[in-house]
Amino acid sequence: DQQVKQNSPSLSVQEGRISILNCDYTNSMFDYFLWYKKYPAEGPTFLISISSIKDKNEDGRFTVFLNKSAKHLSLHIVPSQPGDSAVYFCAAILPSGGSYIPTFGRGTSLIVHP
């Protein structure tokens, strides 16, 4: 049973437009959320994170929004660039005595067309 769900396997966007990637979770005890980006033949790389005490975190073209009541977060990329084409994983962390074990979603493949 997936605790972190990314229901859209793929997303196609035109260069310069906004990309919105969505993520839902089922465990209300998750208190920290991250987005990772993965290119083919490479490992995932950290993109942006948000604590459950916030509802928005911004870093350049990337913004993550958290809606705790809906157990939903989203990643906005504005403007989208062809180099953003990758698989994006949403991950969530339970508070666990100093341990750090993210639970990952299945990923969304973003394609940004020039």
Place this chain on the structure above:
Amino acid sequence: DAGVTQSPTHLIKTRGQQVTLRCSPKSGHDTVSWYQQALGQGPQFIFQYYEEEERQRGNFPDRFSGHQFPNYSSELNVNALLLGDSALYLCASSPRAWGGSPLHFGNGTRLTVT
């Protein structure tokens, strides 16, 4: 500053065989986690090592075992390989005293079981 390095990059094994995958963490990191990423799935947590001991384990059978060495490098061993063990195996490192720093992943080992 070298990041997380994994070897080998690719491996082909036959059902029933045993395999050992290796990981060197990022400099300054003392905690190593292993993940399995099957095709079309997100990374699934196998186990985490620090201070040379397995500290947490995901939902994987005992055929999956590991080791951490005094220099913090780690090995993942899989015995009695099954076709379903074919996947990308990712190693990730982090500092034990997590202050919100994300996991750093290697590029993975692609294991094919025939």
